[in-house]
Amino acid sequence: MSSHYDIVIIGGGMVGASLAAALKNSELKIAVIEPYPISNDESGINEKTYQPSYDARSTALSWGSRLIYEQLGLWDQLSQHVTPIQKIHVSDRGRFGATRLSAQDYNVEALGYVVPNEWIGKTLITALDSLNNIDFICPAKVEGITRTESATCIKLSKRNDATGQYEWSSQAVTAELVVIADGGRSETCQKLGIEMQTELYGQHALVTNVTTSKHHGYEAYERFTESGPMAMLPLGAADQAEGKKTDARCALVWTLPEEQVASVMAMPDTEFMVLLQGRFGYRLGKIEQVGVRHHYPLKLSQSAEQVRAGIVVVGNAAHALHPVAGQGYNLALRGVMSLAELIQRATNKGESIGSLTVLQRYIKDRYIDQDKTILFSDKITRLFGDASPGVGLLRDMGLVGLDILPGAKRLFARQAMGLGGSEAKIL
Ligand SMILES: Cc1cc2nc3c(=O)[nH]c(=O)nc-3n(C[C@H](O)[C@H](O)[C@H](O)COP(=O)(O)OP(=O)(O)OC[C@H]3O[C@@H](n4cnc5c(N)ncnc54)[C@H](O)[C@@H]3O)c2cc1C
Known part of the structure; x- marks a missing residue:
C-alpha cells in the first residue's frame, strides 16, 4: 500500500510543523x-485554560521571527503567551565591559520574545489540525528511504499502541519532495549518507526556570563567566503597577564544561542556587526558587x-548552534519561509518542486544566512568562553566598543533580532 504526496515532511517538531504551517494555504x-x-489535548489552544508549567522550556524568538509568525497569520495566537524582551544586557563577570540594547533605540516594540516551546507547538498544530491537505502519519518512523528518478519512497514503521514498539508497516509513502526535519541526530540523513560536519564544544547547556526577588523588567541578560556563557531570559508577564501577584520568572541557559555537569545536576536546589547566585550576581536580586534542571551536550x-x-534538509538536521545566543530556531524559521516561498513560486510556474535546479536556488541564500548566524553565535561563545587575561581585555574593549560605536552596536542588534540575514528595513 502506498500513498503519494507532493511533499512529505519527516519530523513534526518545531521546524517541521513550521514548514507545514507555512504551506497551509497551498494546494499541495x-x-x-x-x-x-x-x-491537541482537550484544552486545545484555549489561551484562558492554558497554564505553562513552572518547568516549561522556552525559546527566545527574534523580532524577525515575530514578523514571520505575523505573515503566517499565527502571531495573534502565539502572542497570548509571549514575554517581550525590551532590553538586552551583555556583560562579562568580574570585568568592566558591558553593553545594553534597547527596543526603544530601534523603534520596535521588543527586541524579541520568550515563548514556552509547548505553546509554540500548540499554536502550530492547531493551525494544521483541521486542514484537508495535510495528513499526520504518526506515531510512525522512517525506516528506509530511496530515490527514483521522479519520486522519493519512504518505508515506515508504525507504533503498536499495545506494546509501544515500532513495527514494520506495509504502508509506504512516495513524494516529489521530501523535507528532512528529524532533528540533530537525523537518522534519515544517516540513511542517505548525508554527513554533518560537527565540532563538539565540550560543554553542556543546563536549562531551568528561576524565580528572583526582583522583577526582570523584561530585560534579558547575557553574561559571560569563566565557566561559560549564561543567558537569563524574562518569562511571564506581570502587572506590578497594580501590585498583583506575578508569575514572573526567568529562563536560564547556563553553559558548563562537560566535566562539571554531573556534579551541578546532582546538587540540591539550595546548593545550586548559591552557585548560580555567585556566577550571575545580584542584578535580579536574590535567587529564590529553581525548577527542574535539564542539560544538553553542545x-x-x-x-x-x-x-x-527531491530532498531538502532543514532545522537541526541541517545545522545545530550553541544555544546561548538563541538563534537556532530563528535561523531555521527563516529557512522554512524561503523554502515555502520557493515551493510556491515553482508550483505557480509549473516547475517540479523536487528538481535539483529549483532547490539549488533555495540553498544559495540559506548558506549565506547560516554562515553569518553561525559566525555570530560561535565567535561570541568562543571569545567570551576564553579565560586568558589578554582575551578578557579584548572582550572589555569589544563590549565598551559596542556601546560607543553605534554602527557596531546596530550590527550586533540586527543579528540578535534575527534580521542579520534578511533585507528587512527595520533598523
Ligand atoms: C538548551 C537549548 C536552548 C535553545 N534556545 C533557543 C532559543 O532561545 N532560540 C532559538 O531560536 N533556538 C533555541 N534553541 C535551538 C532550537 O531548540 C532548535 O533549533 C529547534 O528545536 C530545532 O527544531 P527541529 O524541529 O529541527 O528539531 P527537533 O526539535 O529535534 O525535532 C525533530 C522532530 O523529528 C522527530 N523525529 C526524530 N526521528 C524521527 C524519525 N526517524 N522519523 C520521523 N520523525 C523523527 C522528533 O520526534 C521531533 O519531533 C535552543 C536549543 C537548546 C538545546
Whole structure:
C-alpha cells in the first residue's frame, strides 16, 4: 500500500510543523511523519485554560521571527503567551565591559520574545489540525528511504499502541519532495549518507526556570563567566503597577564544561542556587526558587549537503548552534519561509518542486544566512568562553566598543533580532 504526496515532511517538531504551517494555504498534498502522537489535548489552544508549567522550556524568538509568525497569520495566537524582551544586557563577570540594547533605540516594540516551546507547538498544530491537505502519519518512523528518478519512497514503521514498539508497516509513502526535519541526530540523513560536519564544544547547556526577588523588567541578560556563557531570559508577564501577584520568572541557559555537569545536576536546589547566585550576581536580586534542571551536550554542526534532487534538509538536521545566543530556531524559521516561498513560486510556474535546479536556488541564500548566524553565535561563545587575561581585555574593549560605536552596536542588534540575514528595513 502506498500513498503519494507532493511533499512529505519527516519530523513534526518545531521546524517541521513550521514548514507545514507555512504551506497551509497551498494546494499541495502534504504529509508529516512523526514518531510521537501529534494531537491537541482537550484544552486545545484555549489561551484562558492554558497554564505553562513552572518547568516549561522556552525559546527566545527574534523580532524577525515575530514578523514571520505575523505573515503566517499565527502571531495573534502565539502572542497570548509571549514575554517581550525590551532590553538586552551583555556583560562579562568580574570585568568592566558591558553593553545594553534597547527596543526603544530601534523603534520596535521588543527586541524579541520568550515563548514556552509547548505553546509554540500548540499554536502550530492547531493551525494544521483541521486542514484537508495535510495528513499526520504518526506515531510512525522512517525506516528506509530511496530515490527514483521522479519520486522519493519512504518505508515506515508504525507504533503498536499495545506494546509501544515500532513495527514494520506495509504502508509506504512516495513524494516529489521530501523535507528532512528529524532533528540533530537525523537518522534519515544517516540513511542517505548525508554527513554533518560537527565540532563538539565540550560543554553542556543546563536549562531551568528561576524565580528572583526582583522583577526582570523584561530585560534579558547575557553574561559571560569563566565557566561559560549564561543567558537569563524574562518569562511571564506581570502587572506590578497594580501590585498583583506575578508569575514572573526567568529562563536560564547556563553553559558548563562537560566535566562539571554531573556534579551541578546532582546538587540540591539550595546548593545550586548559591552557585548560580555567585556566577550571575545580584542584578535580579536574590535567587529564590529553581525548577527542574535539564542539560544538553553542545555542538556546532552543519550539513554540507542540504539539497539533493527531491530532498531538502532543514532545522537541526541541517545545522545545530550553541544555544546561548538563541538563534537556532530563528535561523531555521527563516529557512522554512524561503523554502515555502520557493515551493510556491515553482508550483505557480509549473516547475517540479523536487528538481535539483529549483532547490539549488533555495540553498544559495540559506548558506549565506547560516554562515553569518553561525559566525555570530560561535565567535561570541568562543571569545567570551576564553579565560586568558589578554582575551578578557579584548572582550572589555569589544563590549565598551559596542556601546560607543553605534554602527557596531546596530550590527550586533540586527543579528540578535534575527534580521542579520534578511533585507528587512527595520533598523
Ligand atoms: C538548551 C537549548 C536552548 C535553545 N534556545 C533557543 C532559543 O532561545 N532560540 C532559538 O531560536 N533556538 C533555541 N534553541 C535551538 C532550537 O531548540 C532548535 O533549533 C529547534 O528545536 C530545532 O527544531 P527541529 O524541529 O529541527 O528539531 P527537533 O526539535 O529535534 O525535532 C525533530 C522532530 O523529528 C522527530 N523525529 C526524530 N526521528 C524521527 C524519525 N526517524 N522519523 C520521523 N520523525 C523523527 C522528533 O520526534 C521531533 O519531533 C535552543 C536549543 C537548546 C538545546
